Amino acid sequence: xxxxxxxxxxxxxxxxxxxxxxxxxxxxxxxxxxxxxxxxxxxxxxxxxxxxxxxxxxxxxxxxxxxxxxxxxxxxxxxxxxxxxxxxxxxxxxxxxxxxxxxxxxxxxxxx
Amino acid sequence: xxxxxxxxxxxxxxxxxxxxxxxxxxxxxxxxxxxxxxxxxxxxxxxxxxxxxxxxxxxxxxxxxxxxxxxxxxxxxxxxxxxxxxxxxxxxxxxxxxxxxxxxxxxxxxx
Numbered sequence: 334x335x336x337x338x339x340x341x342x343x344x345x346x347x348x349x350x351x352x353x354x355x356x357x358x359x360x361x362x363x364x365x366x367x368x369x370x371x372x373x374x375x376x377x378x379x380x381x382x383x384x385x386x387x388x389x390x391x392x393x394x395x396x397x398x399x400x401x402x403x404x405x406x407x408x409x410x411x412x413x414x415x416x417x418x419x420x421x422x423x424x425x426x427x428x429x430x431x432x433x434x435x436x437x438x439x440x441x442x443x444x445x
Numbered sequence: 446x447x448x449x450x451x452x453x454x455x456x457x458x459x460x461x462x463x464x465x466x467x468x469x470x471x472x473x474x475x476x477x478x479x480x481x482x483x484x485x486x487x488x489x490x491x492x493x494x495x496x497x498x499x500x501x502x503x504x505x506x507x508x509x510x511x512x513x514x515x516x517x518x519x520x521x522x523x524x525x526x527x528x529x530x531x532x533x534x535x536x537x538x539x540x541x542x543x544x545x546x547x548x549x550x551x552x553x554x555x556x
Contacts, residue, residue, distance in 0.1 A: 335488070363542070365545070367545075373549075373550075374547035374548060374549055374550055375489065375535070375547050376547075377544040377545065377546075380542075380543065380544065382542075420488060422489070422545075431477070431494060431496065431502070432479070432491060432494050432502075432504075433491070433545060434491060435481075435488055435489035435491070436488055437487065437488035438488045438489070
């Protein structure tokens with residue numbers, strides 16, 4: 334079942350922070366985050382495995398709450414290059430050898 | 446290094462015509478391969494995936510089919526296209542425990 338992302342879209346000014354949420358109705362083995370620029374292929378950001386860990390690089394980080402079956406992506410001091418559509422993808426314990434199911438995406442637009 | 450190719454990049458086809466999209470991967474062996482479609486408001490919809498030659502799993506029943514005739518080749522086909530088949534088709538490979546690598550995609554418009 335497809336994870337639910339919120340918000341669907343957000344507009345920020347450069348330097349502001351954003352949080353994108355991803356929730357699942359099923360227990361999760363892992364959560365993946367990707368960013369897609371218009372007309373391009375999605376690019377991997379990070380993966381979070383069950384265990385409630387938080388990961389990040391540069392000013393983009395994410396958390397994974399296994400009990401709540403939720404993940405959040407944090408973008409701090411946003412840059413123009415952060416604009417794009419962000420997808421979370423979930424892997425359930427039963428599917429963990431095969432496939433990722435992606436949400437509908439969150440469109441992020443950064444204004445100068 | 447690994448590379449994934451898709452062709453054609455753009456395609457305009459009339460309703461009822463056949464379809465064949467090809468995806469090939471270089472630099473890895475026995476990859477898991479995936480076909481996704483992006484249509485307005487639907488996000489990244491998983492269509493098919495394959496964990497080996499001749500092994501195809503279908504996620505969404507529709508008029509599309511997939512085949513994997515060789516280890517690093519994945520083909521998406523249709524005998525008769527529908528208007529609703531329009532979209533951006535992405536092939537990907539990877540281990541779901543790490544990262545999926547997406548190809549450049551094929552933009553299909555059915556008229």
